[in-house]
Amino acid sequence: MSDPDETVDVAIVGGGPAGLAAATELRRHGVARVLVLEREAEAGGIPRHCGHYPFGMREFHRLLRGPDYAARLVRRAEAAGAVIRTGTTVTGLGPDGRLSVCDDRGTATVTARAVLLATGVRETSRAARLIGGEKPGGILPTGALQGLVYLNHQKPFDRPVIIGSELVAFSALLTCRHAGIRPVAIIEAGDRATARWPVPLLARFLGIPFLARTRLEAIHGTRRVEGIDLAGATGERSLQADGVIVTGQFRPEASLLREGGLRIDPATGGPEVDGWGRLSDPAYFAAGNLLRGVETAGWSWAEGRRAASAIAAHLRGDLPEGDRSAPIALDHAALKFAMPQILPMAPAEGRGLAPFLQIRLATPARGRLCLWQGDRIIAYRRLNHRPEQRILMPLPTIDPNAPPPRLTIEPS
Amino acid sequence: MAGARTYDVAVIGGGVVGCALARRFTLDGARVVLLEKAADVLDGASKGNSAILHTGFDAPEGSLELQCIREGYAEYLDIHARLNLPLIRSGAMVLAWTPEELAQLPDLIAQAHLNGITDVESLTAADILRQEPALAANVLGGFRIPGESLIDPWSAAHAYLRQALDNGAMLIRQAEVLGGRRVGDLWEMETSAGTVHAALVINAAGLWGDEVDRRMTGESWFAIKPRKGQFVVYDKPAAALAGHILLPVPNKITKGVVVCRTAFGNLLVGPTAEEQEDRIHATMDRAALEALRKRGEEILPALRDHEITAIYAGLRPATEEKEYRIRADRAEGYITVGGIRSTGLSAALGIAAHVARLAGRADQPLAGPVWPRMPALSDEAQRDWRAPRNGGVICHCERVTRREIEAALSGPMAAGSMGGLKRRTRVTMGRCQGFYCSAELARLTEGRLPEPMLAGNAHDE
Known part of the structure; x- marks a missing residue:
């Protein structure tokens, strides 16, 4: 339970892989009071309801199921001396690290010298995708399906259709298999699976048709899902199904940031950060999937560790202060985002958010990815990628006296 | 249960108009029953409105619609604070x-x-x-x-019904009216929940207004x-x-x-x-x-x-004409309240007052009626998550607490469906649309709704 006004060194909002890794690492850096605020009844984040493999290779050097992996992360953070407070919701982000929180006792304030935001992601809902039809029961995001299957041992439907083919669709398939649910089809709007091999392979193994270049137009049913309408290259068709699993298109859980007046990058949907993971208010840092949508748990964990190093340096007064340079401008329609948005003016020397610039595409593209300042190319790499693929570039430093950085795709 | 009782007034339809009618006649001293065919009230036209309290500035001059909006608007302003209903004077x-x-x-x-x-x-x-x-x-x-203002699309109707129930009215859900006949001074109504007798029947069946007229009287003078x-x-x-x-x-x-x-x-x-x-x-x-x-x-x-x-x-529930289709047959004890289009939320209290005058009953108004206070869903300053012993937040997007959900699942107006629970509490109506809280909510509602959560998962907003 929180005291009405509590002061800590670092408050971490969100107890998933990134937040827990940061908590552990901050304690190892000798930071005294590290408090993780987790709104669920248990910490661990999304892996807590992914009752399948593979988790933990990077962190524990062994293959674990999601819940076991989440439990290990929690134990490790607690053993390191971090305090994890569950059932506690952060309701507001104030200036100078002042957090409004609520729990069963009502409201309280936590003030921290630095705050790490690690609130993760959620899938894009049926509503946000503007899928038509009615609103019967049995339309679920993967996150909800996993909760019902692994936490509640429920079987919400027998013959659903799966929308999307990112890696999370693989997770949805495994969850269905665990519960004895037999999907009728996987629907993908693009011309092939987004997660190239695992989704089609597992679908084929399970005998589930994979329908590419097909869009879900409408869901029908009064009380339960009865059927769906599809539009594809070969015209329109209908399928019988008793459920719809709406997967992927993860988006950062960033509403608190918007309400708190922290700058958001419309391209990622997450905060605008510099090379140390700092936000527009330098008391705030971010790590994990909040930064850019979905990456693996292991990737988020590594980001949490690096954010901890940056925060420890910040608490020692070792981080450069001063004006943030202008964010990278995206100057090609195929570019979805580049993060961190604010490039450092001096090398981050291992304390940074990540040693790379992380880039994603909105549409497939090939050529040369070029980062410009004025008419000078300061970094480049070859490009032959598809949406949702991870694209990295060594994090460049920029010249504060040159024009703002600009990312383009040039013919190779 | 239902068949054993005789009422002064039977209102058919638990939309915002039916709820306002139940309140009006109850406060005026009548014994009222509200019959709703669905598992919960506000399940038809009333579940999808735009939540604006209109002044009537653009209603047809001299129309009954205008009169009801004006009267309903004034009464809402008069009673909303006592019922703890919101009024955001946005203009x-x-x-x-x-x-x-x-x-x-x-x-x-x-x-x-x-x-x-x-x-x-x-x-x-x-x-x-x-x-x-x-x-x-x-x-x-x-x-x-x-004067144009923002209100909660559902709490007003819930409050009207709650006040009726707290002052002695009866609510019967899953009670579809199948037919009726006049026997002496009473209507004998066949419903899917048994026989109901009432001296006055008010058809406020919304999208089924013409059909209910046909079932009760054999004909309808308008078409939905x-x-x-x-x-x-x-x-x-x-x-x-x-x-x-x-x-x-x-x-x-x-x-x-x-x-x-x-x-x-x-x-x-x-x-x-x-x-x-x-x-x-x-x-x-x-x-x-x-x-x-x-x-x-x-x-x-x-x-x-x-x-x-x-x-x-x-x-x-539009009809061939723009004007409301309200007609009373006092001799037969039958009133039709039809064709209440998008202005129903603003006009409901005015319609109820107008219909009470048409009915011309001589009941003794209640002295000192009970005034329930509705949960403040739209005023963040009053929300339950700020209060001690709230049980913790279950729906994170809308910050709905365990205690709010428990309250909506119990009492005389307990939610009858998942849609009803959402309208009472806003669970799962936020940005994640159930990504985070579905499992917890399924556990909380297990065995407490006629239809399990996943079967009644109608997102009404």
């Missing part, structure tokens, strides 16, 4: 985007004056943009109606022509983009696409107006939703960077 602006629309403004202002709304105020484009800086700069002019309205709802940060309710210049059929905040701090764009035969399915379609999004972005360009959290469609 509205009617905006002209074309020279043709601009030319219509003087007539609309004159109409408002004729309707008794004398505080409307003509605005230049510069005035408008000063007050609404997020608005597209190509607005040409408009006028302001200070359902008119569908689709809406998109934006996430809370978008609400900062519009202070006023932003109305277009209306045409003969519809008020047109409105952009406004909601009482819950979201931003709403809609409705469409589409005639259809089907009275059950309010089917959304991608093209219409995309058109609404596009229209929203034309009005508020910054909406481009905001997220849609919900989509929904409702059916208005």
Whole structure:
């Protein structure tokens, strides 16, 4: 339970892989009071309801199921001396690290010298995708399906259709298999699976048709899902199904940031950060999937560790202060985002958010990815990628006296 | 259970109008039963409204609709604080985007004056943009109606019914009226929940108004022509983009696409107006939703960077005529309240008062009736998550607590369906649409709703 006004060194909002890794690492850096605020009844984040493999290779050097992996992360953070407070919701982000929180006792304030935001992601809902039809029961995001299957041992439907083919669709398939649910089809709007091999392979193994270049137009049913309408290259068709699993298109859980007046990058949907993971208010840092949508748990964990190093340096007064340079401008329609948005003016020397610039595409593209300042190319790499693929570039430093950085795709 | 009792008044239909009628007749001293065919109230036309309390500035002059809106508006202002119902005095602006629309403004202002709304105020484009800086700069002019306000689309009806129940009325759900006949001074009604006797029957069956007339009296003097309205709802940060309710210049059929905040701090764009035969399915379609999004972005360009959290469609119980279809047969003890279109939420209390006068009963009004206080869902300052022993937050997007959900699942008006639970608490109606809280909610509601959660998962907003 929180005291009405509590002061800590670092408050971490969100107890998933990134937040827990940061908590552990901050304690190892000798930071005294590290408090993780987790709104669920248990910490661990999304892996807590992914009752399948593979988790933990990077962190524990062994293959674990999601819940076991989440439990290990929690134990490790607690053993390191971090305090994890569950059932506690952060309701507001104030200036100078002042957090409004609520729990069963009502409201309280936590003030921290630095705050790490690690609130993760959620899938894009049926509503946000503007899928038509009615609103019967049995339309679920993967996150909800996993909760019902692994936490509640429920079987919400027998013959659903799966929308999307990112890696999370693989997770949805495994969850269905665990519960004895037999999907009728996987629907993908693009011309092939987004997660190239695992989704089609597992679908084929399970005998589930994979329908590419097909869009879900409408869901029908009064009380339960009865059927769906599809539009594809070969015209329109209908399928019988008793459920719809709406997967992927993860988006950062960033509403608190918007309400708190922290700058958001419309391209990622997450905060605008510099090379140390700092936000527009330098008391705030971010790590994990909040930064850019979905990456693996292991990737988020590594980001949490690096954010901890940056925060420890910040608490020692070792981080450069001063004006943030202008964010990278995206100057090609195929570019979805580049993060961190604010490039450092001096090398981050291992304390940074990540040693790379992380880039994603909105549409497939090939050529040369070029980062410009004025008419000078300061970094480049070859490009032959598809949406949702991870694209990295060594994090460049920029010249504060040159024009703002600009990312383009040039013919190779 | 139902068959054993005889009532003074039976109201057919638990929409906002039926709930207001149950309250009015109960407070006037009658023994009232409300019959609802669905598992919960507000399951028909009333579940998908735009949550605006209208002044009646654009209603047809001299119409019954105008009279009921004016009377209903005044009574809402009078009682909302006692029932703890919200009233956000945002005001509205009617905006002209074309020279043709601009030319219509003087007539609309004159109409408002004729309707008794004398505080409307003509605005230049510069005035408008000063007050609404997020608005597209190509607005040409408009006028302001200070009295137009935002309310909760459901808590008003819930409060009316709750006050009726707390003062002795009876609610029977899953009670579809199958037929009826007049026996002496009483109606004998066959319902799917048994026989009900009542001296006066009021048909407030909304989308089924003509059908219920036929079942009760063998004929109907009007025909319901359902008119569908689709809406998109934006996430809370978008609400900062519009202070006023932003109305277009209306045409003969519809008020047109409105952009406004909601009482819950979201931003709403809609409705469409589409005639259809089907009275059950309010089917959304991608093209219409995309058109609404596009229209929203034309009005508020910054909406481009905001997220849609919900989509929904409702059916208005329109008829062949614009005017309300209210007719009383006092000798037969039968009143039809039909054709209450999109203004039903604003007019409900006025309709109830009008119908009570038509009924001309001589009951003894209750002395010192009970005034229930509704949970404050739309006032963040009053929300349960701020209070001690709330049980923790279950729905994170809308910050709904375990205690709020428990309260909505118990008592005389316990939620009868998942949709009803949502309307009472807002669970799962936020941006994640159940991504985070479905499992916990399924555990909490297990065995406590007639239909398990996943079977009744109708998103009403």
